[in-house]
Amino acid sequence: MGMKKTAACDGYASLPNTPLAEWRGGWGIVLAACAGVATSALLSYSSSLFIEPLQQEFGWSRAQIVSGNAIAALAGALCAPFTGLFVDRLGPRRLGIAAVIAMCLATAMLGLTGPQIWNWRALWVVVAIAIVLIQPSVWTAAVTSVFTHSRGFALAVTLCGASIASIIIPPLTYALIEEFGWRLAWAALGGIWALFTLPLVWFFLSSARDRERLSRAGSPASAAGRAPGRLRDSGILTLRYAKLALAGVSIAAVVVTLGVSLVPLLSSNGLTRAQAAGTASLLGLSSIGGRLAIGMLLDRKNGRFLAAVCVSLPIIGLLILIHNPGSLLAASIAVLIFGLSLGAELDIMAYLTSRYFRLENFGFLFGTMGGLIGLAAANGPLVFNASYDALHSYVPAMWAAIPICLVSATMFLILGPYPSLSPSETAT
Incomplete structure (x- = not known):
């Protein structure tokens, strides 16, 4: 893609230094990152639609049901710095692919919920692991590493993934619950979302760090880690x-x-x-x-x-x-x-x-x-x-x-x- 190293990207290999050239070379990265951000919002915009079916099935209170979301949110907030460290060391690509797979699998697994509230909360611990992996730093790091002149707009398009998810996910979730019941709806939601988002992330998600690592594998300059100090x-x-x-x-x-x-x-x-x-x-x-x-x-x-x-x-x-x-x-x-x-x-x-x-x-x-x-x-x-x-x-x-x-x-x-x-x- 005609990349060259510039100081503007602070040690990362960057795309050619004009806005149009950045978009020509980096549109796929923005698209994949946007899909990743949308995936991170999968449960934020779907879980509330399962509250009434779970109440009818198990008789739990709404507070008990929402406690699962609280577990995942707390884990994501506390572990976000460590996710960022992994992004800096490994590059966004490997972490992003793992994050999408984990999120879709964790969503599908919620259909295995049993009658005991501890079972529901245990499944949300699995969700919490996915939430830790799929932090915004994964997707924004990929975009910022290859966009300089058009970085603001590229980030805006990337983060619109959450808004797109807010439009698509609620009606999709409602239709799946009505058609298949709440258990199969969880599995269908995770499967459908993986079908559309995983190929985008697999084929397009990259970053300057990932590209440098692949092109200079084994050389000291491509190491993703940082000195202890x-x-x-x-x-x-x-x-x-x-x-x-x-x-x-x-x-x-x-x-x-x-x-x-x-x-x-x-x-x-x-x-x-x-x-x-x-x-x-x-x-x-x-x-x-x-x-x-x-x-x-x-x-x-x-x-x-x-x-x-x-x-x-x-x-x-x-x-x-x-x-x-x-x-x-x-x-x-x-x-x-x-x-x-x-x-x-x-x-x-x-x-x-x-x-x-x-x-x-x-x-x-x-x-x-x-x-x-x-x-x-x-x-x-x-x-x-x-x-x-x-x-x-x-x-x-x-x-x-x-x-x-x-x-x-x-x-x-x-x-x-x-x-x-x-x-x-x-x-x-």
Whole structure:
């Protein structure tokens, strides 16, 4: 593919250095990575449809059923840094193929659930292993290693996989349950998803590290590991990384919480449940649009300023909701604004991590950040809804979210200009 080594990719072999040439050589990698991201969302958008069938079959409470998801989410968040280390050492290709196989098999195995709740939770431990393997750092590392000039948009297209999954998986899962019952639906879902995604990942997923390893097998330069002292040199202990991580955690705690709690939030704000559900559907479309638009802008504008604007957008949406209770139009505008910010959040974090730190450490750095963001995203809805239980209103929690957005924007602004990195340099 006419690859040559450039400093721009920080020690990785890169595709030719024009946007068009990058896409000509790397479109397959983006396609495979997009399919991988969609696979990582397989259970996020399907498991809720199995709640009622499992209740009818075994009499479990919803909390007991959802406890399986909590096991997997916690494992993914805690192990994300280690997944990133494996990406840096092994390259995304081998880990990505194993991740897709593991995820589809684990999904199919959920159909083996027995009448004891421990059996259900044990199967989710298997799912947790797949979740650990299929972290976003696997797919974003492949894309960032071969895209430089069009990296922002390439990452945006890659991460649209989750939005595509949110459109396809729920109706597919519903149809499978209705046609085959919940047990066979699990197996069919895993099988169908593997049939479409595994070939894409097998034939197209690669990275500069993988290509260098294959072309120079056995030479010291192709070794995927790092020297023991490199962890400190990666930049993870710098003030800049702490600022970036705090910015990501802060905005994730707001936008993910708003997305997860959108229907009850709008219902408590004066809309009927039907209106709230219909308005909430705007979130997915807005997030796709926001993700692609921000991706293109990241390739043209300074990312920290763009990030500061994006994380400030929820403030406008929150103020609209607070001051216009019961208004369907106001709620629709607010949801569209939330979607723009939600769609941009992970793209911005991946892009800025690749710009401020060395790409040879991207998997570890973004994996660690992804784990922190995952913990914030998991606990944000708990705090948000606990506030409602105590105060019988979401308004105080909405007011509290505004300064959190401002903290995130401030952290982005004080990151400073992009450093000029070479393989021997670190971020400060």
